[in-house]
Amino acid sequence: MSDARNKPLHPRTRGVHHGIRRSQYGELAEALFMTQGFHYDSAEQAEARFIKVGPDEFIYARYGNPTSRMFEDRIADLEGTEDAFATASGMAAVNGALMAMVKPGDHVVAARALFGSCLYVLDILQKFGVEVSFVDGTDLDQWRAAVRPGTRAVFFETMSNPTLEIVDIAGVAEIAHAAGATVVVDNVFTTPVFSRAVEQGADVVIYSSTKHIDGAGRALGGVICGTRDFVRGVAEPYVKHTGGAISPFNAWLMLGGMATMDLRVRAQADTALKLATAMEGRPGFARVIYPGLASHPQHDLAMRQMGSGGTMIAMDLQGGKDAAFDFLNRLQIISISNNLGDAKSIVTHPATTTHQRLSDEDRAKLGIGPGLVRLSVGIEDADDLLDDIDAALKG
Numbered sequence: 001m002s003d004a005r006n007k008p009l010h011p012r013t014r015g016v017h018h019g020i021r022r023s024q025y026g027e028l029a030e031a032l033f034m035t036q037g038f039h040y041d042s043a044e045q046a047e048a049r050f051i052k053v054g055p056d057e058f059i060y061a062r063y064g065n066p067t068s069r070m071f072e073d074r075i076a077d078l079e080g081t082e083d084a085f086a087t088a089s090g091m092a093a094v095n096g097a098l099m100a101m102v103k104p105g106d107h108v109v110a111a112r113a114l115f116g117s118c119l120y121v122l123d124i125l126q127k128f129g130v131e132v133s134f135v136d137g138t139d140l141d142q143w144r145a146a147v148r149p150g151t152r153a154v155f156f157e158t159m160s161n162p163t164l165e166i167v168d169i170a171g172v173a174e175i176a177h178a179a180g181a182t183v184v185v186d187n188v189f190t191t192p193v194f195s196r197a198v199e200q201g202a203d204v205v206i207y208s209s210t211k212h213i214d215g216a217g218r219a220l221g222g223v224i225c226g227t228r229d230f231v232r233g234v235a236e237p238y239v240k241h242t243g244g245a246i247s248p249f250n251a252w253l254m255l256g257g258m259a260t261m262d263l264r265v266r267a268q269a270d271t272a273l274k275l276a277t278a279m280e281g282r283p284g285f286a287r288v289i290y291p292g293l294a295s296h297p298q299h300d301l302a303m304r305q306m307g308s309g310g311t312m313i314a315m316d317l318q319g320g321k322d323a324a325f326d327f328l329n330r331l332q333i334i335s336i337s338n339n340l341g342d343a344k345s346i347v348t349h350p351a352t353t354t355h356q357r358l359s360d361e362d363r364a365k366l367g368i369g370p371g372l373v374r375l376s377v378g379i380e381d382a383d384d385l386l387d388d389i390d391a392a393l394k395g
């Protein structure tokens with residue numbers, strides 16, 4: 001999006017204005033078109049629309065809806081992709097993008113440290129005859145060894161949950177593209193605010209808009225961003241026919257979320273850096289993991305790739321599960337929950353919740369010990385949060 005002088009506008013401006021489709025009433029806010037169907041003036045018009053849908057025409061909300069399209073246009077513009085398709089949840093986006101592009105016999109390489117539901121989708125792929133190889137996403141040699149001519153896609157979370165390892169997008173993309181593979185990234189932890197994924201070589205960028213895009217923990221949503229050929233030619237047919245489209249109501253919430261996203265996420269990241277810096281000096285934490293700290297093993301890569309440490313912190317409490325539980329139970333402002341990217345700060349004990357189903361061995365491999373706690377930093381005052389943390393540590 002650019003202005004009348006053809007000057008490119010900044011993301012904060014585009015996040016408020018881009019993609020608006022106004023009705024005949026000239027409403028200022030984005031309209032909520034809560035309709036699944038669309039009226040045709042004549043049988044001929046209906047016939048014509050089923051032959052070819054025009055750029056501002058719709059048939060059925062599972063295929064598209066003006067409010068959903070506003071959200072798609074806005075996120076595609078911010079992400080720097082030609083197009084986007086909005087989905088019912090982040091998982092509908094992951095499943096939609098991957099299932100739409102593979103067939104039996106294809107080969108996919110994925111990072112091992114993935115959100116549990118993403119691992120489940122890769123299991124489904126294998127069930128239908130797709131070969132999946134898993135690698136340590138931070139080790140480019142492992143990607144190099146696993147990718148081969150004919151590899152259809154590589155898939156990874158650009159920042160892993162919950163141990164905040166960074167995968168080098170440009171490095172993996174170079175390896176993948178040399179073999180003709182499509183680079184599909186789950187960019188949730190990076191957030192659209194700090195994303196330069198496409199510039200760095202990603203072909204398809206996926207978000208759970210449930211997280212930072214809504215930003216208030218109200219609704220599920222997701223989005224697949226990519227080239228027009230991929231989004232409309234590959235992903236959309238699969239998602240629209242299998243029922244994965246977003247509800248117009250949720251898309252409307254996401255549009256509101258995007259208007260404030262840049263302000264929120266930057267403030268959250270500033271607070272995260274403050275908290276991580278302070279916590280690193282507190283006895284009680286065996287380790288504080290935050291990509292914005294110089295102590296993070298991939299600090300330089302994080303800064304190069306995102307320009308920020310993001311909004312998530314992981315802390316290892318001295319004293320294991322008991323200490324972690326005591327800490328969680330004593331917090332008063334920070335909520336125990338498992339959402340992230342919310343305006344409210346949220347703390348999670350991955351070993352007993354989000355990663356409970358993994359074996360002890362697999363958890364250990366991913367660095368998820370009994371004392372590990374994940375903190376999603378909200379938009380509250382940083383000093384209040386630090387007081388809450390300090391009080392909870394002291395008991």
Ligand SMILES: *Cc1c(COP(=O)(O)O)cnc(C)c1O
Pocket residue numbers: 089090091092094115117118157161186188189208209210211220221222
């Ligand atoms: C939450 C999340 C998802 C799934 O998103 P939903 O909107 O819950 O379906 C996928 N990947 C990552 C990294 C997530 O954090």
